[in-house]
Amino acid sequence: MTATGWSPTDSDYQARLLRAHEDLRAHAELRATDAPVRDAVLESWRRSLTARPTADASDGTGHAVLEGDDLSGARETHLFSAVLPLLRSRLIEPAVEAGLMVALGDARGRLLWVEGRPQLISRADAMGFAAGADWSEAAMGTSAPALALATAAPMQVVGAEHFHEAVHPWSCSAVPVLHPRTRELLGVLDVTGSAEAVSPLVLPLLEATSRAVQEELRALLPVGRPPQEVHRGVSRRILPRSPEARRPEILLTGRRTPLLRSAAGSSELSGRHAELLTLLHLHPDGISGAELAEDLHGTPAAEGTVRAEVVRLRRRLAEIGGPEILARPYRLQGPLESDLSRARAALERGDVEVALAQCVGDLLPASEAPAIGRLRRTLDGHLRELLLESGTSAQLWRYAQRPEAAADLEVLMAILQLAPADAPERSAAAARARDLRGESG
Template identity: 75%
Template sequence: MTATSWSPTDSAYQAWLLRAHEELRANTLPPRATGPVRDAVLASWQRSLATVSEAGGTAPAALEGHELTDARRRHLFSAVLPLLRSRLIEPAVEAGLMVALGDADGRLLWVEGRPQLISRADDMGFAAGADWSEHAMGTSAPALALSTAAPMQVVGAEHFHEAVHPWSCSAVPVLHPLTRETLGVLDVTGSTEAVSPLVLPLLEATARAVQEELRARLPLAPPESARTAARRPRILPRSPAASIELLVTGRRTPLLRQGTRTIELSGRHAELLTVMHQRPDGISGGELAEQLHGSVTAEGTVRAEMVRLRKVLAAFPDLEIASRPYRLRGPVSSDLLRARAALERGDLEDALAHAAGELLPASESPAICRQRRRTATHLRELVLETGTSAQLWQYAQRPEAEDDLEVLMAILAIAPAEAPERSAAVARARALRGETG
């Protein structure tokens, strides 16, 4: 076995790595190993020895509470989160993997995945706010991507810490589009699927899309401003416009709001904005026609609707629709994407707060119906798995849950005898069963 023949599923390679760790701890591993360990990994191990205790395995918390919130707000990734969700986070999470977005210092600002996986990763300190730089946690894909400024994969026992050996990860650095300084890192972590041949191309394509989107959003700066920005690559160089809110859950009349300005949207305009908001890299007229009307032959109808929508959006100077492909340009957020993000990290309280109800309940568009079912199913599962009796009753007040006997039974299973939601759940369950008295 040679250094270029390593495989994430090769048990002989992993066994060799474990022996190499023992030699490393005993200080008998040569500066350049004769076995298959890769040069970049070996060099990282040697650097890690000077700064990291291998007996540990839990990342130190670097950011918490308001500090984490502020770091997220200031980082340029916050301006392109919809793109990151559609291009990377959603497909990776659906595949059973985690996605971490880190800053140039190796601090994880966002970590998203299914609740069970997030809980396992949290045990080793792989969580939002944690420091996963090389000097803090030793060899890992995000640490190597930052230290080498190149795409990296780290498999099992290639990690410096034993606690991280059950995991594998792939990561790529993201460059500031103006200064070319390292802005941050995109990471996919999980089983050996996290180092499959498909993952690095996905990460690299997403990094390029992020850089292009930021290039379009940031003003061209003179050399002096660029040099100043290079010293602070994670800070927005201008004050962003107030966010424009797209409110499309639990509403018969969807809204578009910025500050004190609010307009009501027609059903079709809300559908167009919802689909485009989830495709920050753009969508063709034919795709829109198929998603909203069920046929590419309706592309002419889409063009006409887009003309009318542009007139409506004239009330929001910070928001525009670009063409070829169609895409939204401006500081747009939505209750739908905030709810989905909360669901992905298992935060039921936030999910209930952001998703006021079903997505565009009056819409019959194929794409909207699929998204409505997906979000509603995820929310219901999370409520039943993790909800308190009060949260279950809060969910039961929604129109889509009025006749959900399983939710009522879940309330009765955990609610204290004196809890008001218990008696209310009993009354509704009896009514659903046709019981009296």
């Protein structure tokens, strides 16, 4: 909601926008009577009018600037390519499942990736919203990705707030992504679709993803002189990662499929291999076969089974460039990092933001191993208590989006106590709390 109590999705506001567009077409300028437009959008309209975008979205051209090898090259040299697994698990997959589209753009506003269900992609392509298209203000006028890049701030654009008439059936939310070391504008994350694209859930999801991308890039990029990458419109080669950045890393939280990343690339792990690797990772001094059997199967009598599983995991790690497993006792040779270890360290020092960014959901949610279950409950309990003690309303709402916290009334009540009256998470938390209590609106 705005300070005056109305929302950009209100029909009266959208009707005023349409009248302002008619006036704009009639007079080719914005007059004082066009003031019902939100300030940020009005300023963007004025910039768009001055730039006089030449792309006619209605004919489907969309001012495309990248095709074929040029698009492939732009993708390969942009830093988003280094964190695509994270972007897919945190943003693309949940948004597409919700019937929305996700676009990843560079600092110039060129859309490098656009993903969604085929029917939606086809509709968007007809108005020029496609991979390779330029959606900067200069090319396509007012939109959320263009505004986010122009203002370096999270933005939402609803319906007729778009400058071009062909885009009026759509709504979008977008956030900028900054280079973690130079703080220069790196690109933009956008969610586009129906009015659901500007629901109270979308901006927090985008902002959390942007922070996670910057945190992951900070770990990947060499310390010292910043690596070169695509920015300010010039394609430059990303320098090789430092030896520190090539350390194997396993991602275990909030993932349906655990992921191991190493110098050889990224590889998905089976549930049992992920369980074994997690326990070895947490016991750097070693763990016996009987202890592993107890932790994984609930009985030391399964030691023979564990021995065979370790052999298979050792072979798999050799194939994908992971750490070596030594025996007597079982232990890892060489470093292994994880989102789990970073989350636990952040929790110990009371760093809510980093803990949320690293622990993005349940630890190995599909695992039924006794030790993993204990770790999962301890980790979530620690995070929840820290959030209730010192988290902001926005941080609590990010936590409340997780499946395991969907029915947590105590968290919702904490949001209602902390959130400002006009905060989007406040109304969303109130609605969910009423639904959980079986109350009418």
